[in-house]
Amino acid sequence: xxxxxxxxxxxxxxxREIGASSIDDLFAAIPAEYRLKGDLKIPRQYAESEIVEFxxxxxxxxxxxYATFLGAGAYSHYRPVVIDSLISRGEFFTAYTPYQxxxxxxxxxxxxxxxxxxxxxxxxxxxxxxxxxxxxxxxxALMMAARITGRSKGAVAKTVxxxxxxxxxxxxxxxxxxxxxxxxxxxxRVDLDMLDLAIDEETAGVLIQSPNFFGTIEDVAALADIVHxxxxxxxxxxxxxxxxxxxRPPAEADIVSLEAQSFGVPxxxxxxxxxxxxxxxxxxxxxxxxxVGEARDRxxxxxxxxxxxxxxxxxxxxxxxxxxxxxxALVALMCSIFMSVYGREGLQxxxxxxxxxxxxxxxxxxxxGAAVLFEGAPRFNEFxxxxxxxxxxxxxxxLDQRIIGGFPLKKFYPELENxxxxxxxxxxxxxxxxxxxxxxxx
Amino acid sequence: xxxxxxxxKATTHISQNEPLIFEKSxxxxxxxxxxxLDVPEVDPAKLLGGHARTDLGEIxxxxxxxxxxxxxxxxxxxxxxxxxxxxxxxxxxxxxxxxNEYVARLMGLAEAHPYQPERVSQGALRILxxxxxxxxxxxxxxxxxxxxxxxxxxxxxxxLMVRAYLxxxxxxxxxxxxxxxxxxxxxxxxxxxxxxxENIKSNALGMVDIAALEAQVNHDVAALxxxxxNTLGVFEQEIHKIADILHAKGALxxxxxxxxxxxxxxxxxxxxxxxxxxxxxxxxxxTPHGGGGPGSGPVACKKILEPFLPAPVVSTKKDGTLGxxxxxxxxxxxxxxxxxxFGMHVRALAYIMANGPDGLRQTTEDAVLNANYxxxxxxxxxxxxxxxxxxxxxxxxxxxxxxKGIKTGDIAKRLIDYGFHPYTVSFPxxxxxxxxxxxxxxxxxxxxxxxxxAMKAIAEEAEQNPELVAEAPHNTRISRLDEVSAARKPVxxxxxxxxxxxx
Numbered sequence: 001x002x003x004x005x006x007x008x009x010x011x012x013x014x015x016r017e018i019g020a021s022s023i024d025d026l027f028a029a030i031p032a033e034y035r036l037k038g039d040l041k042i043p044r045q046y047a048e049s050e051i052v053e054f055x056x057x058x059x060x061x062x063x064x065x066y067a068t069f070l071g072a073g074a075y076s077h078y079r080p081v082v083i084d085s086l087i088s089r090g091e092f093f094t095a096y097t098p099y100q101x102x103x104x105x106x107x108x109x110x111x112x113x114x115x116x117x118x119x120x121x122x123x124x125x126x127x128x129x130x131x132x133x134x135x136x137x138x139x140x141a142l143m144m145a146a147r148i149t150g151r152s153k154g155a156v157a158k159t160v161x162x163x164x165x166x167x168x169x170x171x172x173x174x175x176x177x178x179x180x181x182x183x184x185x186x187x188x189r190v191d192l193d194m195l196d197l198a199i200d201e202e203t204a205g206v207l208i209q210s211p212n213f214f215g216t217i218e219d220v221a222a223l224a225d226i227v228h229x230x231x232x233x234x235x236x237x238x239x240x241x242x243x244x245x246x247x248r249p250p251a252e253a254d255i256v257s258l259e260a261q262s263f264g265v266p267x268x269x270x271x272x273x274x275x276x277x278x279x280x281x282x283x284x285x286x287x288x289x290x291x292v293g294e295a296r297d298r299x300x301x302x303x304x305x306x307x308x309x310x311x312x313x314x315x316x317x318x319x320x321x322x323x324x325x326x327x328x329a330l331v332a333l334m335c336s337i338f339m340s341v342y343g344r345e346g347l348q349x350x351x352x353x354x355x356x357x358x359x360x361x362x363x364x365x366x367x368x369g370a371a372v373l374f375e376g377a378p379r380f381n382e383f384x385x386x387x388x389x390x391x392x393x394x395x396x397x398x399l400d401q402r403i404i405g406g407f408p409l410k411k412f413y414p415e416l417e418n419x420x421x422x423x424x425x426x427x428x429x430x431x432x433x434x435x436x437x438x439x440x441x442x
Numbered sequence: 443x444x445x446x447x448x449x450x451k452a453t454t455h456i457s458q459n460e461p462l463i464f465e466k467s468x469x470x471x472x473x474x475x476x477x478x479l480d481v482p483e484v485d486p487a488k489l490l491g492g493h494a495r496t497d498l499g500e501i502x503x504x505x506x507x508x509x510x511x512x513x514x515x516x517x518x519x520x521x522x523x524x525x526x527x528x529x530x531x532x533x534x535x536x537x538x539x540x541x542n543e544y545v546a547r548l549m550g551l552a553e554a555h556p557y558q559p560e561r562v563s564q565g566a567l568r569i570l571x572x573x574x575x576x577x578x579x580x581x582x583x584x585x586x587x588x589x590x591x592x593x594x595x596x597x598x599x600x601x602l603m604v605r606a607y608l609x610x611x612x613x614x615x616x617x618x619x620x621x622x623x624x625x626x627x628x629x630x631x632x633x634x635x636x637x638x639x640e641n642i643k644s645n646a647l648g649m650v651d652i653a654a655l656e657a658q659v660n661h662d663v664a665a666l667x668x669x670x671x672n673t674l675g676v677f678e679q680e681i682h683k684i685a686d687i688l689h690a691k692g693a694l695x696x697x698x699x700x701x702x703x704x705x706x707x708x709x710x711x712x713x714x715x716x717x718x719x720x721x722x723x724x725x726x727x728x729t730p731h732g733g734g735g736p737g738s739g740p741v742a743c744k745k746i747l748e749p750f751l752p753a754p755v756v757s758t759k760k761d762g763t764l765g766x767x768x769x770x771x772x773x774x775x776x777x778x779x780x781x782x783x784f785g786m787h788v789r790a791l792a793y794i795m796a797n798g799p800d801g802l803r804q805t806t807e808d809a810v811l812n813a814n815y816x817x818x819x820x821x822x823x824x825x826x827x828x829x830x831x832x833x834x835x836x837x838x839x840x841x842x843x844x845x846k847g848i849k850t851g852d853i854a855k856r857l858i859d860y861g862f863h864p865y866t867v868s869f870p871x872x873x874x875x876x877x878x879x880x881x882x883x884x885x886x887x888x889x890x891x892x893x894x895x896a897m898k899a900i901a902e903e904a905e906q907n908p909e910l911v912a913e914a915p916h917n918t919r920i921s922r923l924d925e926v927s928a929a930r931k932p933v934x935x936x937x938x939x940x941x942x943x944x945x
Contacts, residue, residue: 001797001800001801001804001805002796003537003539003728003796003797003801003805003883003884004801004804004805004808004883004884005884005885005886005889006808006886006887010886010887011808011811013887014811014812014815014887015811017815017818017819018811018814018815018818019818020814023807023810023811026807026810026811026814026831026833027708027709027807027810027833028831029676029677029679029830029831029833030677030679030708030709031679031681031682031714034681034682034709034710034713034714035708035709036707036708036709036710039707039799039800039803040579040580040707040799040802040803041579041799042576042579042580042794042798042799042802043576043795043798044798044799045795045796045797045798045800045801046795046796046798048541048796050795051541051545051792051795051796052541052544052545054795055545055548055551055569055788055792056545056548057565058550058551058565058566058568058569059548059549059550059551059565060550060565061550061564061565061568062550062551062554062558062562062563062564062565062566063550063554063555063558063559063562063563064549064550064553065549066558066562068555068558070555070557070558072557073779073780074555074556074557074780076553076555080473080474082473082506082509082510084547085510086509086510086513086514086517088543089513089514089517090522090523090524090525090538091517091518091520091521091522091524091525092513092517092520092522092732092733093522093538093543093730093731093732093733094522094523094524094538094730094731095520095521095522095523095731095732095733096528096530096533096535096731096733096734096863097731097733097734098520098733098734100521100854100858100863100864101920101923102855102858102915102918102919102920102921102922102923103519103520103521103858103863103915103918104519104520104521104733105516105519105520105919105920106516106517106518106519106520107516107520107733107734109460109462109516109519110513110516110733112462112934112935112936113462113463113464113936115934115935116462116464116500116935116936117501117502119935120498120499120500120501121498121499121501125935126934126935127934127935129734130735132591132592132595132736132778133591133778133779134779135776135778135779136591136595136777136778161779163776163779163780164779166775166776166779167775167776167777167778167779169775169776170602170752170774170775170776170777171634171777173775174602174605174634174635174636175634175636176636217490217493244495244498245495245498246486246490246494246495247490247493247494247495248492248493248494248495249495266547266552266553266785267552267553267554267555267556268546268551268552268553268554268784268785269551269554269555269556269563269566269780269781269784270556270779270780270781270782270784271591271736271778271780271781271782271783271784271785271786272591272735272736272738272783272784272785272786284932284934290734291932291934292934293928293929293932293933293934294928294933294934295923295924295925295927295928296923296924296927297920297921297922297923297924298921298922298924299920299921301919301920301921303920303923304923305923305925305928307925307928307929307932307934308929308932309929310929312626313594313626313627313629313630314625314626314627314869315626316626316630317626317629317630317639318629318630318632318633318638318639319633320626320630320633322630322634323594323597323598323627323630323631323633323634324592324594324595325592325593325594325625325626325627326592326593326594326722326724326731326734326735326736326737327592327734327735327736328591328732328735328736329732329733329734329735329736330730330732330733330734330735330736331732331735331736333513333732333733336463337509337513339501339502340463340473340502340504340509340512341473341474341506341509342473342474343467343471343472343473343474343501343502343503343504344467344469344497344498344499344500344501344502344503345472345498345503346472346473346474346476347498347501348495348498349476350474350476351486352484352486353476353479355484355486355489355490356479356481356482356483356484357479357481359481359484359489360481360482378489378490378491378493395559399559399561399562404555404558404559404562407557426476426477429480430480430481433481
């Protein structure tokens, strides 16, 4: 087997040194009746060339090279080449969690930089090293709010990604955390009266998303006033990180739960992505996940260590803030490199291009006769249109032109008949928008 | 002998200094160029009004060459599997095959949107289905979900499934039993699932005390979470008896699959009585650890738990194509958006294909051979608190070295000078001053011999020159960091100098 660095004679020498007559001696602890007598029923050993061929065939049986108008929590942005070039260094991707700081400074410093960049982007004081993704991050943020406030309930906007809400339901169900939802108004934003009704004196955290699932930017400041007046914490989930280049960060929030996939992480059929939580300094000891902090060695040199680990499972066990251990370190590194490439000005320019493409598409779709829903509130790079025909039928026609149309909303919002969520990024060509507009019109 | 002469694996060499990326930033430098817009330009202030952002604060401005050098320099400060043996117990730091990385980046897979229509996702769906089937065969289970994002996430999924199953039978019960040798994620998971934790003690052999277990299992117990082989590297020989005791009282056996690298191809948890287990694809199935993730934590289970698996599951449709089945009324619900860490699924499947049944078996045998070789060679040099046969990892203690005040943490730091990553320090908790060593199958005899010699040399140093060990490492960029001060006054982000001074 090509990954195993031993000859048969090495094995024999080692067995002799151990004093075993055969390898079976070393498995004697396993009761004989359970030991496998023959081979596992899995395919035979493949040559590398065969493995490559197999996966090339699978990759070809996909929408490779199609134009896409899908967003809905996973965004198609250009990935600068240097990202893969750098994360492919074995020193990064074959290293473990940096528990031994003297030989892990590369990972530790890069996480410290990531935490800083996330703070700058979100307007928060402190950010963790990452969470699994935006959905689990949002669920953990609600649990965190419960620990901080000592209250037991959560309230979640219906305009939060439906799959995030499903994850929250699963997490909350067994922690004695009732979750209420509140609806949206004509502009596709949280309805303030419904929000008001959804909060009571036991509400720990209120979760909203902005830009929300319909692409609409919420009025975070107004929502924060209501939430804070009732003594609850405001959690803002951001699924489209590129929006932060041009949309004011949710500075009024108490916790921000960001999904950073847009920052150079491949769509990859849904994962791995990169969640991250950011919050106020005063709440840091209730935040789950790893944290890197600055430290000095005995010569006064600056270095970085994992810190405040008394929050974590390996120290606190059942009293920990979360059971999270492995997170998304290498993906967070992709995000850091992406932010470094675009930088302070580039992130703004990139976001503005997204804004321009979506704005153009909205205008074209309107002219073609589709109804654009939720007008009157600002949006970033996603929007909802309603058509005469079923969106699935429209999408089937587009697929024949190698275009993937918008995400039909009926599955999650039965009230939105014939509506679909469309997304344009900097990668969406004008020609694709024009082609889609023709089908939408029919 | 000069201590440096004993260090055979490593030599110090020049490494580059590098500031934080923010400290290299200056206005106007850039590493990007946007293509010209093919649609009319827009005015963000007009479209977004009060929601428009005008400044991104301290996001760095650097050029491409500076980015390459920055991260390359940082990378050289890390130890990695690519450098050599990484004997972290229970972490399974094995070789990460390069073909895995190559195939995971093929465009049709890397650029697949999770919501693209199923008819243009057949390739990705086929990968999910094949990996599912092969992991079911490897574990001897009957159903599986690939949705959990990491091991601890798999634990949560598995225990919630246990809870939903028991609830469907009328009573979710109250407690999860966990051995004192367990990983911290086990009790943390039980708490997140709404259970209280009850510890069970190990016997003198380092195994579950069957009599004690029998006394503890009652109708309040939902499940036992058991790592097998356990964190001492010891196979629970009476595993089936354990399963029988639980099953007789209507409780289930949850197996933490962190140590599956000792079992693959030799024995299947489904055959010895486990009802549900999670795997760590980033341990047993060679997906890279990435400095702390991403992982992937599939959960395999017996038929009785299948209805409770997270939705969706991959299914074959009437026309023979693959799709997702969302109609799962008894499901615990979603534990993650979309379908899990698909990129890791691709890599794990590539690993299984590269091995085949014979390769997987040989891998397990080599992993166990390596651990036993180390055990044999270091026994006596280091105290071996449990003499029970070990599988893929071995746990020593620092009892002998403590005579001179040298702790496991000191030995670990000195190992760095010898060119190795330390073993797992002070875990499992059942061994005071533990040195937990898991070599994996990826080490040649020559590398193992270097490690053994290093450990012997350190034991000698601990005897003759304990200060040398107590103050290690000596050859690294930085010496031991003051972690206590770092936690007392945490600095968790960079701020510009002027602001810091003003504060």
